Amino acid sequence: MSSSRPTRGAPHVRAATSLSHIQKTQVFALVPVVVAAVLNTGYQYLLALDSAGDKIYWDWSDRTIYFFGLDYQNPSFFAALIAGLVHIIPILAVAILSAGLCERAFSTKRNLPMQKSFLLSALVFSLLMPPAASLLHVALGMIFAMVFGKCVFGGDGKTFLNPALLGVAVVQISFPTALSGHPLWTGIEGYNGSNILSAYHREGSAALDWWGISWWSAFIGTTQGMMGTTSVLATMLGAVVLVWRQIASWRLIIGQVLGLILIASVCNTLGGGILDMSWYWHLVLGSFAFGAVFVATDPASSACTDTGRWVQGAVMGGMVVMIRVVNESHPDGVITALLLGSVLAPLIDHVVVWFNIRQRARRYG
Numbered sequence: 001m002s003s004s005r006p007t008r009g010a011p012h013v014r015a016a017t018s019l020s021h022i023q024k025t026q027v028f029a030l031v032p033v034v035v036a037a038v039l040n041t042g043y044q045y046l047l048a049l050d051s052a053g054d055k056i057y058w059d060w061s062d063r064t065i066y067f068f069g070l071d072y073q074n075p076s077f078f079a080a081l082i083a084g085l086v087h088i089i090p091i092l093a094v095a096i097l098s099a100g101l102c103e104r105a106f107s108t109k110r111n112l113p114m115q116k117s118f119l120l121s122a123l124v125f126s127l128l129m130p131p132a133a134s135l136l137h138v139a140l141g142m143i144f145a146m147v148f149g150k151c152v153f154g155g156d157g158k159t160f161l162n163p164a165l166l167g168v169a170v171v172q173i174s175f176p177t178a179l180s181g182h183p184l185w186t187g188i189e190g191y192n193g194s195n196i197l198s199a200y201h202r203e204g205s206a207a208l209d210w211w212g213i214s215w216w217s218a219f220i221g222t223t224q225g226m227m228g229t230t231s232v233l234a235t236m237l238g239a240v241v242l243v244w245r246q247i248a249s250w251r252l253i254i255g256q257v258l259g260l261i262l263i264a265s266v267c268n269t270l271g272g273g274i275l276d277m278s279w280y281w282h283l284v285l286g287s288f289a290f291g292a293v294f295v296a297t298d299p300a301s302s303a304c305t306d307t308g309r310w311v312q313g314a315v316m317g318g319m320v321v322m323i324r325v326v327n328e329s330h331p332d333g334v335i336t337a338l339l340l341g342s343v344l345a346p347l348i349d350h351v352v353v354w355f356n357i358r359q360r361a362r363r364y365g
Contacts, residue, residue, distance in 0.1 A: 019156060023120050025245050029238035030123060030294065034088075036221050036231035039077075041131045042084030044224050046075040048184040061086050061132070062184075087131040088227055091138050095122035098139045102146035106155075117156050118146060124164035124294060127228025128287065128335075129171075132185050134178060141171035161342050162298040169335050176329070185224065196223075197286060197324060197331035200274045208281075218284040229287035239293040248297035251306055255313020256292040256320075257283070263318040267325050274325050286332040288320055301342035308348045315348075316341035 045065070049072040064086050070079040099118040107114045125142055145167025153159045171178075179185055199207035208214075213223055221231025229235075242248035264279035282288065296302060296316055303312040316337050323333030330336055 020116070022247050023117055025241065025247055026120055026294070027123065029241040030127070030228075032234040032237040033127060033228050033231065033290070033294075034123075036234035037127055037227040038084035038088055039080050040084070040221050040223075040230050041087050041227050042080035042082065043075060043222065045083045045087065045131065045184065046070065046072040046079060048224075050075075059132070061090070088126065090135060091129055091133055091227075092122065092126040094135045094138045095126045095142045098122075098142040099125075099146045102143055102151060106147075106151040112155075115155050117150075121145060121150070121163045121167075124162075124228075125167050127290070127294075128164065128168045128226050130179055130185065130226055132179055133171075134175075137171050137175055137178060140174075141167040144170045157300070159300045160346070161339070162295055162301045165295050165298075165301070165335065165338055165342070169339055172330075172335060195331075197274070198328060200277060201328045201331065202273075204273055204276060215280065215284060218281075226287055226290075229290040232284050232289040235289040235293050242293065242297065248293065249302065249309050252297055252302055252309040252313045253292055255310045256288075256296060256317035257313075259314035259317025259319075260288065260321055261317075262314070263321040267321060277325075279321075282321055282324070286324075287334045288317075288332075291334040291338050292317070296338050296341065298342075301345060303345045303349050303352075305349050305352045308345070308352045311348050311352070312341050312345055315344065 065083050068082055070083060072079070075083075096119060099122045100114075103114050103118040122142060125145060126138070129138060145163040149161055149163030149166040150156075150159050196207060196211055196213060199211065203210065217223055218230075219232045221234060223230055239248065239253060243250045243253070260282055261279040264277065264282050267275040268278065292313075296313070303309045319337035319340060320333045323330055323336055327333070
């Protein structure tokens, strides 16, 4: 039955999955990663302190840990927990405060309520930071991430890049040698990732033995690296949650793995230096696993079509290996590859849709 009265309000359909529910699930999936980050950061710090043979009062975090009188020669679970919290809590607090201030300023200007997604962005950004990151760098990176990665575009659902990814990229590019002078975090090379990848460039597979890194230790996360990226096991637990709740696309995750395996296998045939690194080492070294699960699957920066997700995943996974083997100044390569893949997502979807339309036109005339 028609009516002369116009509909003044939009029809609304309530779905079981909301933006708030998605963000809460993403935070829940990050819990294993946070636990692994805290324990491994503290454990690696105490091991490095023991290897140094003396107490080095380097910065405020060192002095705070010494205040607790932790036993670094026989580090216990409690000691690793305290040392890890001393490193990660200030970085997370500064990231949340910086992101919250930006979110508050823009929401007040637009007379809109604050969006709580800044908490998730701050958490992901913090986990992609090294343990001895400067709090000033954290604040600058997070402010840039919120302002130019989210707020200027209108907030959630209107961005085309993951804000945390953009913030980390800015910090890496602006302060590439920020940690080169710290005497304890020898496994970190600036803000670029694990130093083992740079060592592999110079020494080949012998670098793994020199650093005492086995595939299993890299998998469970008992190596130095960005705080949230060392444990592939914890990342896989989070991936199960995201895929099970249909928040992350399994096609995009597997596509990245397949792309990495393909390009790594091609590089192995060429041989020489890091070209010889097997694909299963590429999977566990650096921040590939964390980026593939928690960053690349962001709906705002990933392809929307199923075919597009396969293609985007393969492109990003392949670019990770290509950057690692070609550019020693960016040994990890994950952040750069994910940024390029995110920018290409709309183009990939456009090509996929165009191809499908053309195929249907040929089929049905």
